[in-house]
Amino acid sequence: MGTWRSRFESLVVTAVRRHLEVDLVTDLEDVDATDVRAITRLYQVLDRRPVYSVGLDHIVETVDQHYARASPKPLTRRLLASLLDETGGHFEELGRAQEAEQCRRIAAELAPGGPDRTILYLVSAISSRQQLYVLGSLTVDAVLRALLHEVGRSGRRIRRAKILGAVAYAAHTTGNAERLRVAVEALAAAADTPGYRALVTYYRSRVLIAGGRVDEGLAAEREFSRAAAAIGPKDRAHQLVASALASTTPHDSAMARASEAALRGDHVGASGWYGQSAEELPAGPFRSAMRLFAEAARVQGGLLPSANALRECLSRLCADDLFAARTVTDVELLLTGLLMRAVDLHEAGHDAEIVAELADFLGEFRGGTAVGRPQDSGAYDTDARADMTLVDFLARTTAPVTPAEITHALPGHHVLWVNVTGAEVGEHCLTVVTLRPSHPVPLVRRTHVSAADGKALAQCLGEDSEDAPAEAVRRISRLFFADVDPDAAGARILVVPDSVTWAMPWNELAPDGAADLTISMSAGAALRTRPAPAVVVPRVIGIFDETELKGSRLEARALEQLAAQGHIRFTRVHSLAELHDALEAAPYDILTVSVHGTQNDGFEYRMLLPDGPSSPAALLRLGLPRVVVLGCCWSAKSTERADTTAAALSCLVAGASQVVGGLWAIDDELAGRLLADTYDRHLRRGVPLPQALRQAHLALPPDLRPGAAGLAFIGRG
Known part of the structure; x- marks a missing residue:
C-alpha cells in the first residue's frame, strides 16, 4: 500500500508540473542568490511588529523596482503574489484600502488562478525529499512562508x-x-x-x-x-x-549524535559531532550555525582553558563565516559567552589581550564589520538594493584586531569597550576594557552593578539622560573611565559601546580633560575607515528645513557667514533631486542634513526633507563626502535589529569617515547652536572636527549641556 501511495503521489506531482508548464529544475537554477533572497528579506520586513506603514510601502516599491521591467520566473511570480497579498492584508488593517487593492491587483497579475493553484505549484517545489535538500535555505523558507499564507485563504478542495x-x-x-x-x-x-x-x-x-x-x-x-x-x-x-x-x-549521522550528546550534557561529544556536521555541510548559514554550536559546547563545558584556546576558537569561527549564521541562531549570545570566558581567564591570571580582541569582535558583529568595505557603484541604486547591500555587509565575518594593531593605527587614543551583561535585575555586570596609549596591555575591569549603579545607569540612558542628576552622571563617568590615564591631559577617547550603552550622553560622561570623544561600532571599523583629509577651503553642501526648525536656520546662517568670509565654498539645495545633481556635478568635503528624523532605524527611518520623506538609502545613492553631519533626531540611534543599521552607520558603510548624528530626539534650536559653534571652530579656526564638537559642547552653559549631549561624533576621529 505504501509503495502504491508513493507512486500515486509521484504521478500527481508530475501531472501538476506538466499542468503548470514548468520545469522546476530550470526554474530554480540560481534563484536562491537573487530573486528569492530578496523576497525572503521582504518577508522579514513583514514579520516586524508592529508592522509599520513605511515597511509595507517598502515592499511594494521593491517589487516595482526589481520586477516591473523583468520577467520573473514562475516560482518567483508565485512567491511575490503571496507576499503582496499578505502585504495588502496589513494595509487593510491600517485603513489604507487603496494600497491594499493595489497589492492584490498586482498579486493577481503575477499569479492568476488564485491560492489553490499557487499551493499546488509551491508544494510541487518541495515535494521531492531529494530536491528539498538541493534547494537553498532561503528558497525553502520563502516557499514555506508563502504556503502558510496561501493555506489560510485556500478553497475547500485543498486538504x-x-x-x-x-x-x-x-x-x-x-x-x-x-x-x-x-x-x-x-x-x-x-x-x-x-x-x-x-x-x-x-x-x-x-x-x-x-x-x-x-x-x-x-x-x-x-x-x-x-x-x-x-x-x-x-x-x-x-x-x-x-x-x-x-x-x-538514535541515528548515526553526526548531527543526530551531536544533538544526543548535547541533551546528555556531554559537551566534549557535542563539540566534536557538531564540528563534524559543519565539515559535512556546504558553506553557508547552516554550516556556520553548526560551527557555532560546536564552539558553544566548548564554552559551556569549560573546554577553552586558555587564551590560546580562545584564539583557536575564534579562528575556527572566522573560517566558517560565523556572522552568516545570524539568520539561523543567536550569534551574539555565543560571543558574549566567549567574552565572559576570556574575562574569567584573565581574572585567573591569563593575558588581557584576548579580552580586548573578543570585545571588539563582538562590536564587529553588532555592525562594525559593515564599515570600511568597498562596494560597487550600483550597490545603492534603489532603496531595496541599499537594504540588501547592508545585510550583505553585516553578514561578513571579519578577522579580530589585536591591541598592538589598534595602538599602532590609533596613536594617542584611549580605546574603551563597554559591555553590560546579565538578564535579570541584580545580576548585571559591567565589563570595561581600556587600552591606554601609555601601556600596551589592556586593563580589564568587571564590576557587579549595584542597585545604586543600576539606577544611575538607567538615568543616563537615552533621552532620559537630559534630566539625570549630576551625581548619577558622575557615578557612571567614574565606572566607565576609571582606567583612563590620569596624567593624559587632552586625551583622545574612542568608545566601543554595546547596544545597551550606545545611546548615552558621552560628551557629558567623558573626563573633563578629554580633547574629544568618538563612538564606534568597533575599533576594527575605525581602523578600516580612511581618515577625512584636511582641506584648505572645504566645499560644503547642505539641505535644511528652515520652515519648522529654528536650529536649522541657525546652522544655515553660520555656514553662509563662513562662506562670505572665504573660509568655505557653500552650496544650498532644497530637494533630494537638487542634492543628487550637485553631488554628481562636483566633489564636496562636507554634507549637512538638518531636518526632522523619525524614531525607526534601517529603511524605516525617515528624514523629512523639504520635498518629502526619504529613507537613508536615498542618501546612500548620492556618493557621500568624507564628512556627513546629520542634524536629525534619531539618526545615530542604536539599531533595533541585527539585520540593519541606523542612518549614521549606514553613511559610514557607504563611504563616509566621520558622521555627527542624533542619538535620540534632540532639541533642534540647541542642536543648531551647538553645530554652528562646531562649524566656526572647525572651518574657521582649523580645529579637527571631533575636537571642535567637544569644545563647542563644553562651551555651552552647564544647564544646557545635557540637552545637547544627544549629538555624537561617530566613526574615525
Whole structure:
C-alpha cells in the first residue's frame, strides 16, 4: 500500500508540473542568490511588529523596482503574489484600502488562478525529499512562508492538514525552527485525523527542544510515540507519522549524535559531532550555525582553558563565516559567552589581550564589520538594493584586531569597550576594557552593578539622560573611565559601546580633560575607515528645513557667514533631486542634513526633507563626502535589529569617515547652536572636527549641556 501511495503521489506531482508548464529544475537554477533572497528579506520586513506603514510601502516599491521591467520566473511570480497579498492584508488593517487593492491587483497579475493553484505549484517545489535538500535555505523558507499564507485563504478542495504536514516536514528537515513553530500551530487547528494530531505532538516536541525546553520536549516525544503506535495505514498521515517515529530512534549521522550528546550534557561529544556536521555541510548559514554550536559546547563545558584556546576558537569561527549564521541562531549570545570566558581567564591570571580582541569582535558583529568595505557603484541604486547591500555587509565575518594593531593605527587614543551583561535585575555586570596609549596591555575591569549603579545607569540612558542628576552622571563617568590615564591631559577617547550603552550622553560622561570623544561600532571599523583629509577651503553642501526648525536656520546662517568670509565654498539645495545633481556635478568635503528624523532605524527611518520623506538609502545613492553631519533626531540611534543599521552607520558603510548624528530626539534650536559653534571652530579656526564638537559642547552653559549631549561624533576621529 505504501509503495502504491508513493507512486500515486509521484504521478500527481508530475501531472501538476506538466499542468503548470514548468520545469522546476530550470526554474530554480540560481534563484536562491537573487530573486528569492530578496523576497525572503521582504518577508522579514513583514514579520516586524508592529508592522509599520513605511515597511509595507517598502515592499511594494521593491517589487516595482526589481520586477516591473523583468520577467520573473514562475516560482518567483508565485512567491511575490503571496507576499503582496499578505502585504495588502496589513494595509487593510491600517485603513489604507487603496494600497491594499493595489497589492492584490498586482498579486493577481503575477499569479492568476488564485491560492489553490499557487499551493499546488509551491508544494510541487518541495515535494521531492531529494530536491528539498538541493534547494537553498532561503528558497525553502520563502516557499514555506508563502504556503502558510496561501493555506489560510485556500478553497475547500485543498486538504489543509496535508499541506501543513508537508510544510512542517520541510521546515523540520531543513532546520527552520521559526517556520516549524508557525506550521505546528496551523496544523493543530487543521488536523482532521489521529495521525495529523499525533504529528502536531511530534513537531511540537521539536519546537520545545529547539527552544531549550528539553524536558518538556522529551515528554512530548514520548507522548507522540505512544500515539503513533495506534496509527494505521488508512490514516492519511500514516506515512508522515511512520517517518517521524523512525526519527525518534538514535541515528548515526553526526548531527543526530551531536544533538544526543548535547541533551546528555556531554559537551566534549557535542563539540566534536557538531564540528563534524559543519565539515559535512556546504558553506553557508547552516554550516556556520553548526560551527557555532560546536564552539558553544566548548564554552559551556569549560573546554577553552586558555587564551590560546580562545584564539583557536575564534579562528575556527572566522573560517566558517560565523556572522552568516545570524539568520539561523543567536550569534551574539555565543560571543558574549566567549567574552565572559576570556574575562574569567584573565581574572585567573591569563593575558588581557584576548579580552580586548573578543570585545571588539563582538562590536564587529553588532555592525562594525559593515564599515570600511568597498562596494560597487550600483550597490545603492534603489532603496531595496541599499537594504540588501547592508545585510550583505553585516553578514561578513571579519578577522579580530589585536591591541598592538589598534595602538599602532590609533596613536594617542584611549580605546574603551563597554559591555553590560546579565538578564535579570541584580545580576548585571559591567565589563570595561581600556587600552591606554601609555601601556600596551589592556586593563580589564568587571564590576557587579549595584542597585545604586543600576539606577544611575538607567538615568543616563537615552533621552532620559537630559534630566539625570549630576551625581548619577558622575557615578557612571567614574565606572566607565576609571582606567583612563590620569596624567593624559587632552586625551583622545574612542568608545566601543554595546547596544545597551550606545545611546548615552558621552560628551557629558567623558573626563573633563578629554580633547574629544568618538563612538564606534568597533575599533576594527575605525581602523578600516580612511581618515577625512584636511582641506584648505572645504566645499560644503547642505539641505535644511528652515520652515519648522529654528536650529536649522541657525546652522544655515553660520555656514553662509563662513562662506562670505572665504573660509568655505557653500552650496544650498532644497530637494533630494537638487542634492543628487550637485553631488554628481562636483566633489564636496562636507554634507549637512538638518531636518526632522523619525524614531525607526534601517529603511524605516525617515528624514523629512523639504520635498518629502526619504529613507537613508536615498542618501546612500548620492556618493557621500568624507564628512556627513546629520542634524536629525534619531539618526545615530542604536539599531533595533541585527539585520540593519541606523542612518549614521549606514553613511559610514557607504563611504563616509566621520558622521555627527542624533542619538535620540534632540532639541533642534540647541542642536543648531551647538553645530554652528562646531562649524566656526572647525572651518574657521582649523580645529579637527571631533575636537571642535567637544569644545563647542563644553562651551555651552552647564544647564544646557545635557540637552545637547544627544549629538555624537561617530566613526574615525
